Amino acid sequence: MIVGGLDIAILLASLMVGAVPILLAALGETVVERSGVLNLGVEGMMIIGAVTGFIAAVTLENAVAGFIAGALCGAAFSLIFAALTQVFQANQVATGLALTLFGIGVSSLAGQGYNGIKPPVTGAVPLGLLRDIPFLGPMLFRHDWVVYFSLFMVFATWFVLNRTRAGLIIRAVGENHEAAHALGYKVNRIRLLCILFGGAMAGMGGAYVSLVRVPQWTDNMTNGVGWIALAIVVFASWRPGRVLFGAWLFGGLMVLGPNLQAAGYAIPVEYLSMAPYVITIIVLVIMSSGRGRSLGAPASLGQNFHASR
Amino acid sequence: MLSLERRANPSQFWLWFTPVLAVILTMVAGGLLFALLGSNPFTVIRTIFWDPLAGTNASYFRAQLFIKAAPLILIAVGLAMGFRAGIWNIGAEGQYIMGAIIGASVGLAFFPTENRLIFPLMVAAGAFGGWAWAMIPAILKTKFNTNEILVSLMLVYVAQAILAKASFSFLRNPDGMGFPGSRNFSTYPAARNLDLIERSGFHWGAVAALGVAVAAYVLLTRHGIGFRIRLAGQAPRAARFHGVSPTRLVIFCLGFAGALAGLAGIFEASGPSGQITENFATGYGFTAIIVAFLGRLNPLGIIFAGLLMALTYVGGSLAESRLNLPAASIQVFQGMLLFFLLGVDMLTNYRIRYGAARVKGAGA
Amino acid sequence: MQRRNLLATAAFGLGLALSGGSAMAQGLEKVKACFIYVGPIGDGGWTYQHHQGALALTEAYGDKVEIAWQESVPEGADAERAITQFALDGCNIIFTTSFGFMDATNAVAAQFPDIKFEHATGFKRDQPNVSTYDARFYEGRAVMGTIAGHMTKSNKIGYIGSYPIPEVIQGINASFIHAKKVNPDVTMSVVWAYTWFDPAKEADAAKALIDQGVDVILQHTDSTAPLAEAQKVEGVIGFGQASDMAAYKPSPRVSAIIDNWAPYYVKRVGALLDGTYEQSAAWEGIAGGEVEIGEITDAVPADVKAAAEKMRDDIAAGTYHPFTGPLNKQDGSAWLAEGEVADDGALATMNFYVEGITGEIPK
Known part of the structure; x- marks a missing residue:
């Protein structure tokens, strides 16, 4: 299907790929924020995942190992944030910002000597005949496994948050930590686990940048993707399904710019690049004005909790 | 088993001693890092913390401390007021950018007219630009109850896109051979933000930073609005009973912080930076958030925090060039300092105890 | 003052x-x-x-x-x-x-x-x-343009531009003029990335071009992301930029424009050592060694390789200037007359496309 000189199936396929890093990171952050924690260090955790994933994949000559390493190191890195905010009761906003600063520095030191190397290839999943279905084939069935994994994670996070007891507890902790504590839940421990999950997802998203999207390691290569992930969580009003929609919308706007240019349209790049953020603000306003408190922002977001048994 | 117990009142001893402790811890951990990188840790630490203050050519570097600290202090003081009241403006970077763009636009519109009023007018326009940009989250918050953290953050990206547009089109230097970037204010005396005393680094922005910090301290401790801010932060419900209007508080705090960030922007654009380019914004708005917390949200503390942060930048850059350290190692070092400062702050508000503690509470 | x-x-x-x-x-x-x-x-x-x-x-x-x-x-x-x-x-x-x-x-x-x-x-x-x-990066672009014009099968070449500034516009024009010279049917699409270095954005730009049927990509941004993107599709080639990007040899990287600052730095510091240093405005190219053409790989047929190397040598010898008339501006107005060579002043402020390039330079 060609519209205005653009092949829509291919455009949609590339936005699905382009959206994977932000989707993974945003899903992780959704769970973190649902538990009442605002971790602004997503960018830092992603870049750590990008560099460690790359190093592991190159050293072990195995891309899957790279993704696992990226996730593990992202989680390990988020432990700094967890320790400071959950144990030492430090302010979350300041700690998150410091985490990003620290992550960019650490990754650059760790990545020295890994510039200009090609990582092992993460190929498309062989889906046989499905690949050749007109329109749907090129759009849906020619991707690598991480794309499908990220889609699965959308479902999994939705399921866990909304259909399981664990999800109920996470949400309870995020809505009212005093009450959750009174019910006997260990607020800080639950939050710590959520932060670790967020770190793992961000780390894996970062690894996707360095292993698939731009298969190489260069300093500061995530270049603000983590901040976009934060925006998407809000845009999605903390709901995994809408996170997917948000990631595709942002991803779509990202790939639309060059595609329109390549097809010969003269477009004002600045307006296109600010569009996602303006749209997010508008969505926020609509949601918050329409239904008052049902905006979905966890009531305890950003507040630390301290209790003694 | 160790446990934490919340103090009834913050410890005065730890309030003053925690920063010292954090710096010592950072020196130890950072020293290890630099040793791992193959440098002499003592030399590096001395270069960062001592050389800019008292080493060779220290008079130059001391002046640079003011240049680096002024915008941080100016922005952080504004943010701290809001943070105290529980109003989370994390978009100071955007307000800083808009202040610079609006202020610079006003100044450049008069080019090459020479008139004493141009610089004050630019400063006013800069403050207005930051204020207006902050009014967007403020009004959305008060009218629609939209989360100000997120709106102010989103507006940073919008401001960055406007900045790119400014440097490529409407503020582009017509004599710039087609390159991006505005005219340099150093070529326009009427609009130049000069050092008040030559080579002191003490430009109007530094004066404003100190003045504002002191004024904010007085406001916070002696004035009605300061009382309302503290009350709203510590006990929102009690504040409402006292007739504190949340709407007016939001408008005041965001507007105040926005105007100060805008001021920082125009002072920077017309002074140390000299021009508007696409890379004009180097993260002062975000770093100031950290500075605000390092200063314990106290305007006078923020002066020290801003200077300390500036010292790590100036000294860090000195260490990079003198010892050929990678830029990233200084970033890591700064990150460590922040982590330690944030971590040990706990000692101010909590007591470490063996066994079970009794008092319970929550803190932001 | x-x-x-x-x-x-x-x-x-x-x-x-x-x-x-x-x-x-x-x-x-x-x-x-x-x-x-x-x-x-x-x-x-x-x-x-x-x-x-x-x-x-x-x-x-x-x-x-x-x-x-x-x-x-x-x-x-x-x-x-x-x-x-x-x-x-x-x-x-x-x-x-x-x-x-x-x-x-x-x-x-x-x-x-x-x-x-x-x-x-x-x-x-x-x-x-x-x-x-x-x-004079545009000298290298002329060589790349020659290879591009010969190598493209779809007759569509793509150019990833960083910012619309004279240096980049020189590169776009030089590439197009020389591709067109060997292949009159060639068309060029330009995507502006608005960055010198952002691997993800560059990858998006390369992918968008490939999706439009482009099979030769030139880049004026510094990461290897466009080459990595080219590698994913059979038959698409590109060029190293700034450094050799040898990891992508022999294809998709078929050659490269290498910034080599060593000769200039050695010369200037040497002048300081022997006392001959003077203020200057250096703008050197292939001849001075500043612009190096990276090895042309075997993915390029021998005759094309020979043509590209000849152009490189002619430019180095000073017998050929990449901007030699007759050349018209994009709007059809005359720019350089037959045999006329663009002067450095005109190049340094270049803000227009040459005839045949579609699209507009962002303002």
Whole structure:
């Protein structure tokens, strides 16, 4: 299907790929924020995942190992944030910002000597005949496994948050930590686990940048993707399904710019690049004005909790 | 088993001693890092913390401390007021950018007219630009109850896109051979933000930073609005009973912080930076958030925090060039300092105890 | 201006004891050469190549040269401080390697008249001790354009531009003119990435071009992302930019434009050592060794390779200039008459496409 000189199936396929890093990171952050924690260090955790994933994949000559390493190191890195905010009761906003600063520095030191190397290839999943279905084939069935994994994670996070007891507890902790504590839940421990999950997802998203999207390691290569992930969580009003929609919308706007240019349209790049953020603000306003408190922002977001048994 | 117990009142001893402790811890951990990188840790630490203050050519570097600290202090003081009241403006970077763009636009519109009023007018326009940009989250918050953290953050990206547009089109230097970037204010005396005393680094922005910090301290401790801010932060419900209007508080705090960030922007654009380019914004708005917390949200503390942060930048850059350290190692070092400062702050508000503690509470 | 002068006198008292103000005519015993980089050395492109040039100094002069550098220096006040720092620390010559350092370089130079300043890619030489240097990248583009015109099967070539500034526009025009010369059916799409270095954006741009049927990609951005994207699709080729990008040999990387700053740095520091140093505005290309054509791989047929190499050698020998008339501007108006060669002034301010390129330069 060609519209205005653009092949829509291919455009949609590339936005699905382009959206994977932000989707993974945003899903992780959704769970973190649902538990009442605002971790602004997503960018830092992603870049750590990008560099460690790359190093592991190159050293072990195995891309899957790279993704696992990226996730593990992202989680390990988020432990700094967890320790400071959950144990030492430090302010979350300041700690998150410091985490990003620290992550960019650490990754650059760790990545020295890994510039200009090609990582092992993460190929498309062989889906046989499905690949050749007109329109749907090129759009849906020619991707690598991480794309499908990220889609699965959308479902999994939705399921866990909304259909399981664990999800109920996470949400309870995020809505009212005093009450959750009174019910006997260990607020800080639950939050710590959520932060670790967020770190793992961000780390894996970062690894996707360095292993698939731009298969190489260069300093500061995530270049603000983590901040976009934060925006998407809000845009999605903390709901995994809408996170997917948000990631595709942002991803779509990202790939639309060059595609329109390549097809010969003269477009004002600045307006296109600010569009996602303006749209997010508008969505926020609509949601918050329409239904008052049902905006979905966890009531305890950003507040630390301290209790003694 | 160790446990934490919340103090009834913050410890005065730890309030003053925690920063010292954090710096010592950072020196130890950072020293290890630099040793791992193959440098002499003592030399590096001395270069960062001592050389800019008292080493060779220290008079130059001391002046640079003011240049680096002024915008941080100016922005952080504004943010701290809001943070105290529980109003989370994390978009100071955007307000800083808009202040610079609006202020610079006003100044450049008069080019090459020479008139004493141009610089004050630019400063006013800069403050207005930051204020207006902050009014967007403020009004959305008060009218629609939209989360100000997120709106102010989103507006940073919008401001960055406007900045790119400014440097490529409407503020582009017509004599710039087609390159991006505005005219340099150093070529326009009427609009130049000069050092008040030559080579002191003490430009109007530094004066404003100190003045504002002191004024904010007085406001916070002696004035009605300061009382309302503290009350709203510590006990929102009690504040409402006292007739504190949340709407007016939001408008005041965001507007105040926005105007100060805008001021920082125009002072920077017309002074140390000299021009508007696409890379004009180097993260002062975000770093100031950290500075605000390092200063314990106290305007006078923020002066020290801003200077300390500036010292790590100036000294860090000195260490990079003198010892050929990678830029990233200084970033890591700064990150460590922040982590330690944030971590040990706990000692101010909590007591470490063996066994079970009794008092319970929550803190932001 | 008054401030400048005051600063200059003040600086004398401040730290010039360090800068060994010996008369230039006699040359210096030992030179400390310092470099200000805009990115990290690990960027694998622009800054990396400058650093290679810096390292070449120690190789060429051994103990007579000491080098120092600072990476990832932000523009504005931070750059001014970093440059001053080097000046105070006794550097004899300071290379500032990004356009954004232009005003800072000139401001610091005013305060340290005995120190030599060299600013890359700029045009301001407000002080007698400021020189500028740049490379004629468009000469390399002409060679790449020749290969592109021969190699494209879809007759569509793509160009990833960084920013709409003269240097980039020269490159676009040079590539297109020479592709068109060997293949009259060729068309070119330009995507502006608005970045010098953002792997993800560059990958998106490359992918968008490939999706439009482009099978030869030229890039004026510094990461290998476009080559990695090209590798995913059979039959698409590209070129290394700034560095050789040898990891993508023999295909998709079929050749490369390499920024080689070593000859210039060696020459300038050598001049400082033997006392022949003078202010200059260098703009050298293939002949001077600044622009190197990376190995043309076997993915290119022998006759095409020979044609490209001939063009390279002709440009080096000075017998051919990539902008030689007859050439028209995009709107059809005449630019260069038959046999006329574009002068450097016109090139340095180039703000139009040549005839045949569709699309507009963003304003």
